[in-house]
Amino acid sequence: MIDIAGQPVRTATQMREAEARAFAAGRGADALMAQAGEAVAIAARRFAGSDPILVLCGPGNNGGDGYVAAGILGRMGHPVRVAAIGEPRTEVAMRARAGWGGPVEGIEDAAPAGVVIDAILGIGMERPLAATWNDALARMRNAARFMIAVDVPTGVDSDVGTVPPWLCNASVDLTLALGAVKPAHLLQPSAARCGVVRLVDLGLVPQSVDVRVAGRPTLPEPGPQSHKYSRGMVAIVTGGMAGAARLAGEAALRSGAGYVAHYGDTGQGGPAAIVHRDYDPARLDDPRIGAIVVGPGLGRDDRARAKVAAVLEKPRPLLVDGDALHLVTVDALRARAAPTILTPHAGEFRALFGEDAGTTIARARAAAVRSGCIVVLKGPTTVVADAAGAVVTPPGNPWLSTAGTGDLLAGAIAAQLAHPDADAFAAATAGVWLHGRAARIAGRSFIADDLARALTRARAGA
Numbered sequence: 001m002i003d004i005a006g007q008p009v010r011t012a013t014q015m016r017e018a019e020a021r022a023f024a025a026g027r028g029a030d031a032l033m034a035q036a037g038e039a040v041a042i043a044a045r046r047f048a049g050s051d052p053i054l055v056l057c058g059p060g061n062n063g064g065d066g067y068v069a070a071g072i073l074g075r076m077g078h079p080v081r082v083a084a085i086g087e088p089r090t091e092v093a094m095r096a097r098a099g100w101g102g103p104v105e106g107i108e109d110a111a112p113a114g115v116v117i118d119a120i121l122g123i124g125m126e127r128p129l130a131a132t133w134n135d136a137l138a139r140m141r142n143a144a145r146f147m148i149a150v151d152v153p154t155g156v157d158s159d160v161g162t163v164p165p166w167l168c169n170a171s172v173d174l175t176l177a178l179g180a181v182k183p184a185h186l187l188q189p190s191a192a193r194c195g196v197v198r199l200v201d202l203g204l205v206p207q208s209v210d211v212r213v214a215g216r217p218t219l220p221e222p223g224p225q226s227h228k229y230s231r232g233m234v235a236i237v238t239g240g241m242a243g244a245a246r247l248a249g250e251a252a253l254r255s256g257a258g259y260v261a262h263y264g265d266t267g268q269g270g271p272a273a274i275v276h277r278d279y280d281p282a283r284l285d286d287p288r289i290g291a292i293v294v295g296p297g298l299g300r301d302d303r304a305r306a307k308v309a310a311v312l313e314k315p316r317p318l319l320v321d322g323d324a325l326h327l328v329t330v331d332a333l334r335a336r337a338a339p340t341i342l343t344p345h346a347g348e349f350r351a352l353f354g355e356d357a358g359t360t361i362a363r364a365r366a367a368a369v370r371s372g373c374i375v376v377l378k379g380p381t382t383v384v385a386d387a388a389g390a391v392v393t394p395p396g397n398p399w400l401s402t403a404g405t406g407d408l409l410a411g412a413i414a415a416q417l418a419h420p421d422a423d424a425f426a427a428a429t430a431g432v433w434l435h436g437r438a439a440r441i442a443g444r445s446f447i448a449d450d451l452a453r454a455l456t457r458a459r460a461g462a
Contacts, residue, residue: 001043001176001198006215008206009361009392010180011159012123018179018204029092032202033061036178037068037096039200040150043176044069044117045078047146052079054113056140057097057104058120058154059086064093065150065178066119067100074102083110085120085133107136112143118172119150123158123182128166138168147172152184153193160359161187171195179204181213186392187359188380197394210389211361217430219256219459220419231258232290232418234411237279237311238264238297239304244322244407245297247448249274251411252293254455255434257418259288260411264297281310290418295321295343296407312336317417317424319343320373321410325352333371339424340373341417343410349377365390374428376413378406382436384428391429397439404448409435412455434458 010018023029044053055070057063063084073080083105088094097104107120120137121129129137137154141147152158153175155167161184175194177185179202184190222231234252238245249260250271261275263283277283284292294311298304300323308327311318317339320328325348333340342352350356353367364377364385377383382393413431416422438454439446446454 001039002201004177004181004185004197004199004213004394007181007199007213008209009183009186009211009213010206011183014206015123015179015182015204018206021207022204030095033064033068033092033096035202036065036150036200038072040065040069040117040119040148040176041072041076043174043198044115044148045073045076047148047174048078048115051114051145052081053115053117054110054140055080055082055117056107056120056137057082057084058122059089059093060122061090061093062119062122062150063088064090064096066117067093067096069117069119069150070102071100074100081105081110081113083107085129108132110136110140112140114145116140116144116147117150118147118154118170120154122151128164129155134166134168137170141168141170146174149175149194151176151178152182152190156184156190156193158182158184160184161190163189163193174198176200178202180206183359183361186213186381186394187361188395191381191395212389212391214384214391214393214429214433217426217433219416219430220421226258228258229288230420231256232415232420232422233257233259233261233288234414234418235284235286235289235292236260236262236296236414237284237292237294237307238262239299239307239323240265241297241299243297244404246274247404247407247452248293248296248321248411248414250452251408251455252415252418254452255412255415255431255459257415265303279307281307284311284314284316289316290420290422291317291319291414293319293321293410293414295319295324296410298323300326314338317341317422319410319414319417321406322348328352330371333373336372339417341376341413341424341428342367342371342373343376343378343406343413345378345406361385361390361392374425376409376428376432378409382432384425384432386425393432393436396436397442399442399444399446400439400451402447405435405451408448408451408455437461
């Protein structure tokens, strides 16, 4: 089992294409199923201890993986039973069932077990479970101490992460992603059903990789000759709402920036190290500025609109957040030559792009293509996208759903963007990672100020 950080994310179609290439190269379907089933069996035995295991098998190849796992567990001497929904429908699954060789119970009549393997429906789900089967699945889940899903939990859509209303609440403890991580492992609400997700490498080589799970970044460290400007200067263009601008500035400092300056109409408060200057667009021509942030605490009046227009003209890396996302147009963003990062939540995204169809991944990628920007679409699963692809962050700490955390994210990203050697896409993904890491450090029941302090620890341990 492999940690999913940094791993490719593939849809059902991409998985079928990868399997077809493997078969064309001479690899057999039985060998692939044997490899998957062995991984399931090993994982199940690790978590089962001495508890008997019940394997729930469906009619497709997901069920075939279950039959193989059951056979291996039986040969290991582990107590194992199999319950099935109907007969296998594919030749390879039929052979897997024959290889099991033991009795097969009907799922409606099967007794529960302490450890259950859900191998009913995988990425090929095309129809709802019958009510009696759904009820049986719920009964098994409620009685089990530990439940493992093969590839995806039964009933969830592997490509879009939806959970149908008819499906019982059969969340699992461990999901074994076969061959690749699927969108359902990352997107809500399905991700909440998956428990811990681990990858089983089946040697299926992708034709191309354009979506990955976020991984731990490599962040620049100050050297013997470093000074505050070489570590990155962040300029934050603000308005009259001091709290948001203060949080963004503090986050930038705590995330590695060497110098932060607020350019606004009033003092913004915050750490003593933040410099406060009256707003003058000419001051943004300072060549020491590594990145500009506009949006936190800006407001949406005519003066704010003029500030946004002026900032868009500056040939500096730019992060657009908050109110500024309501004051820009896609055409104006496309006209910029310097790297631009947008950090909308769902409402700001709709205001700018007017699009709300498709998955978070698809929407972020389409918006990046339209705008020519890097789009950080914030939410339960945050996606960083550009025209070439996307990085998806697994669901984070739900306590992030409090005022001010978005301003902190803007500052964390800006600190990476301002570094002289920064790659804008890498800066965005690193900032998102730091923000998520800080939330894990902060734990439960925190406010934005607590999260800001946790950023220091997150950056120190990166």
